[in-house]
Amino acid sequence: MSKQAAACGAPLLREPLSPDAATDLALMFKALADPVRLRLLSLVASHEGGEACVCDISPTFDLSQPTISHHLKVLRSAGLLDCERRGTWVYYWIVPAAAQRLSTVLDVATPGSTAGLVTS
Template sequence: MSKQAALPVLGQDDATCCAPMVREPLGEEDAAALARMFKALSDPVRLRLLSLIASHEGGEACVCDLTGPFDVSQPTISHHLKVLRDAGLVGSERRGTWVYYWVLPEALAQLSALLEIPAASAQAPA
């Protein structure tokens, strides 16, 4: 497997994905894709795993580095990593006996763009 992103990089002006909700409603396909990402992140273990991977030196982490901080079994960690991968939040690559994971920045950008509040809307009403 290569580190090529599974999700396309889209500009903020690109209407095909993830316009902030305050500007226009989500389409059915975008809502389904984003819901999978948010559902994957709704579990505390998966949220912590994503954080550990993102903050790991070099931007990627071996599965062997991800099992220690949790009070769950290695197969459970593998399951959570599969959920994150299937949701399009992380990429992975097998190197010998280990699998390495990295966060897909495009996915985080999609989530961030969805929740972004334009500057004019961010001010509290008078």
């Protein structure tokens, strides 16, 4: 892919990130750099209704409840998940604006392409 074609894609390739934007995005990427957190985000996002109770996702992992809660807290702190306590359980859902922001900054598709990321 030429530099010109790449420049038409992601904001990351069109102009330098501001220090604040780089800090915010790095926090999100750092949270997603852990396989457990990446799977948690995927499980929550793909769960029926777009939200999941911690009781529904915990059995998927061979981890203790406190460890899962820690990973969910990291995702919340990064702005990727939000939650609400309902009785004794906590329900999580993905923050659409955060997902859109990550998608936008990584979208390096050339005009007319249906691919989101170009691989070699």
